[in-house]
Amino acid sequence: MTRTSRRPGTTTASVVGVVAAGVPLAVLAVFFVLPVGGMLARGFVDDGTFDPGGVLQVLTRPRVHRVLAFTVLSAGSATVLAVLLGVPAAYVLSRLRFPGVRLLRAVVVVPFVLPTVVVGVAFRQLFAAAGPLGGLGLDGTPVAIVLALVFFNIAVVVRTVGAQWDGLDPRREEAAAALGARPAQVWWTVTLPALRPAIVSAASVVFLFCATAFGVVLTLGGLRYATVETEIYLLTTTFLDLQAAAALSLLQILAVVALLLLAHRARATEVALARVDRPRRRPRPRDAWAFVVLGLVLALVVAPVATLVARSLRTADGWGFDHYRALAAGPTEGGSNALRVPVTTAVENSLRIAVDATVVAVVLGLLVVLVTTRPRPAGRRAARWARALDGIFMLPLGVSAVTLGFGFLVTLDRPPLDLRSSGMLVPIAQAMVALPLVVRVLSPVLGSIDDRQRQAAATLGAGPLRVLRDVDLALVWRPLLAAAGFAFAVSLGEFGATSFLSRADRPTLPVVIFQLISRPGVDNAAMATAAAVVLGALIVSVMALVELVPRRGRIA
C-alpha cells in the first residue's frame, strides 16, 4: 500500500517544480551547453563552411591513434591496479578491528581530494633523479603516470567496495562454510558475487576519472605522453588546432556518455542486499596477505606526500621554511622566479573563488535534486523527465574541463554575455565542474526519504514549504555540508578550466603551481612543492572540518 501518489493541488506543485528545474537548466544551458557547443562548432566550421569531414580526418592522424591508445591503456591498467590493491585494502579497513584502523581509513581517502597539480608535483619529486625513488628510472615514464592515477583513485575502490562489504550479512558466508566450502570457495561463490556490483561500479568510475585526468598527466607526461584530455589542451593552447581539439572533445563526450549509460545499466540490475550492522572481527593469521597489500597501498599513498613535504622543507643548507617565505614574498626584482603575485594573494583568490563556486554549485545541485527525487508514479511522463534531468546534470562529468574552459573564452566574450572581465567566470566554470558531484552526493539521500514522511507532516498540517523544511532539508543538511565541502575542495584544486580563465593578475593556487613547475630553475621547483603543500593542506583541512561536524542519530 506504499505507493507514491497523485495529490490534489498538483498544479501549483508542478509550477514550483518547473521553476525549480528551470533555473538550473537555464544556467546549464548558458554556462555549459553554450560554451561546449561553441567550442565543438568551431571544430566543425572551417573558414565559415560546415566541414564535418575535417573532423573525421583528424581521427586518422597517427598521433591521435597514439593518444587514444595511451588513454585507454593507462586508464585501463590504472583501473585494474586500483581494484587489485583496493579490494584487499577495503577488506582490512571495513571488516577487521585493530588499533589505528580509523586513522588508516582516513589516510587512504586523502589522495582523492588532493588537486591533480599537487599530485603531479609530488610524483615528480618522488621519481626525480634526486628523489627517493630516482634510482628506479621511472621519471617521465608511463609507469609514473599510472601509479599517480592509482594513487588518486584507490580511495574510490576502498570506499565503494568497503561500504558494500561492511553491510554484507556474514551469516551467508557462515552458511557456506557450514555446508563445507573452503575459505577460497566461500570467497568465489558467496563474497565476490555479493561484492561484484560495488566492484563494477567503482571500476567504471575509476576508469572514467583516469581517462579524463588532466593535471596529473600534464605535469608527469608533458608532450610525450598525452591522453585525450591533455591532447585537447595542447592542441588548443600550443598548436591552436581547434578542429582537432573539437574532434577529440566530441569523441571524449561520446565515449564518456556511453560509459555512464553502461554503468547506469549495471546499477539498475543490482540486487538490493539486506544490510546488517555487524561487529568487526579481530585479524587472523590468514589475513596477513591482505595486510601486505594494505601496506603497499599505504606506501603508495604516503611516499609521494612525504616526499613532497620533505622537499618543500629542504633548503640549500639544511631544513627550513625558506621556500614558503619566498612564496609569501612574491615576485622578485628582475623576475628571477616565476611568481607574478605573492602566494598569499593566490590563496586569497582561490578561497574567494571557491566560496562563490560552492554557493553556485550547491544551490543549483539542491534545486536539481529536489526536482529529480520528487516521488512520482512510475511510467508517467514526469518521471521520465526527472530521470532525463538527472542525467543531463551529469554531463559536465563527461566533458573535458579544458573544453569547457576554452568554450567559455570563445563564447562568453560578446554582449550580452561578455563576462571575460567579470570575476564570476572562474567560479561559474568551477561550479559546473563540481555540480555533478553535488548532485551525486545529495541524490541518494533525498531519494531514500520515505514519501510517507512528507505525507505524515502534511496530514499534521504542514504546508508544502514547511514539509520541504521539516522533512527534506532536515534530513539532508549533513550530506549538504559534505557536498559543499566536496564542491569547495574541487573548486580549490580545479585546474583544467581555470587554466584558461584565470586572469594573469588574479591566479589561483593551482595556476601558480603550474607556472612554477613550467619554468626552469631549482628555486621554482622548490617553491612549487611548498605551494603544493599549502594547497593540499588547505583542502585536507576543509574536508576534515566537514568530517568534524557532529553526526546526529538518524535512522533510515
Place this chain on the structure above:
Amino acid sequence: MLQVEDLTVRFPGPRGSGLVGAVDAVAGVGLSLARGQVLAVLGPSGCGKSTLLRAIAGLEHVDAGRILLAGADLAGVPTHRRGCALMFQDGQLFDHRSVAANVGYALRLRRRPRREVAARVEELLDLVGLTGYGDRAPATLSGGERQRVALARALATEPRLLLLDEPLSALDRSLRESLAADLRQILVAAGTTAVWVTHDHEEAFTVADRLAVMQDGRVVQEGTPAEVWRHPADARTALFLGYATVLEGSAAARIHQVLGSPDPAVRRPVALRRSALRLDAAGPLAGTVVAVRASPEVIRLRVRVDGLGEVDAVAGREHPAIPGDEVGLAVDPDRLAVLPSGAAPSHLTAPTP
C-alpha cells in the same frame, strides 16, 4: 461527520498502457460516520481500503465521487488543510526529532507558545502511557511505543477526523491485542471520530463502533460489528470474518433440518465457525474422525459427516478421540450464521491459517 459518496480512485495500468489495464482501486464506495464514532474498514490486502483512507486524507487523486467532512466538500482542499491526521502502519515518526518534538510538531506548526506545547505534549504522552518519554529519540523505542507516539502526535492536532492505516499490523500478536484495546479507550476518551483500516477481524471488532467490509474496491457490507458478525453478506465475507466453512445446497439443508427449521425447502447457505459442531454422543449428526489436533483449551477435530462432507468440530479435553472413531456431533446455533440465499457460489472453505 464524514460522508463518502460514490467514491472512485483509479490506478493507471502498467507503464505506457494508458487507460488499458487501469484498475478501480476504490469503486463507487459510499460511507457515513457520525461524530465521535470509530469506523473499522476491514478487508483483505489489496482490497482498496488503504487507498480509500489516503483519498480521504487528500493523498490520492479522486476520479469520481465526493468526500464531505462536516458537510463541506473536500475536493481541492490540500492535505494539510483538511484536518485529518493520518497514522501510518509504521508510524512514520520523524527520527531526526525527539519524541516530544514529534508529538508537539502540529502545535509548533500552529505557533502555539512553547509552554503550552510542552504541557500539551506531556498530557498526550500521559494519555498514551508514555509518561517521561519526551526526550527519547524515536529510534530507541520499541514498535508498540513508536505507534503510541504516532497516535499521540496525531491526536495533538485535535483532528476533525483521525485516519489509522493498519496501525497495529507491524506488531506481534499479544501486543496487538492489548494495544488495540488501549487505543480504543484513548479514542473514546478523546471523543475522536476515526476511520481505522485493518485486515484483522478481531482487531476490527475490538476497536469499532461501525464496521465496513471491503472487497475488490467495494464496500460489500456495513453495520455494527454484531450485525455484521451475525449476518455476513456473503460467503467470502463470512470466510474473511473468521467463519471456517460455508455449506450450501443439501449440506446446508441438513443443518437447517438439525436446527429444527420448520420448512424443509430452506436451503440458504450456512457459515460455520470451527467450533460450531461439538462432540456429543447424543448429537443428531454422525461422522468419522479424520484428524485430531490438540490445542490448550479444546481438541480440534476434522470429521467426515454423512451429507456434509469433511468439517471442523471441537471436543472438550476430557473427550479424547483418535482418527477412525465413529462420533456423534451437536450443532451450536450461536456459532453459525445463515447467509442470504444465493450468496455462496459453491462449497467454500477458509484457507487453513
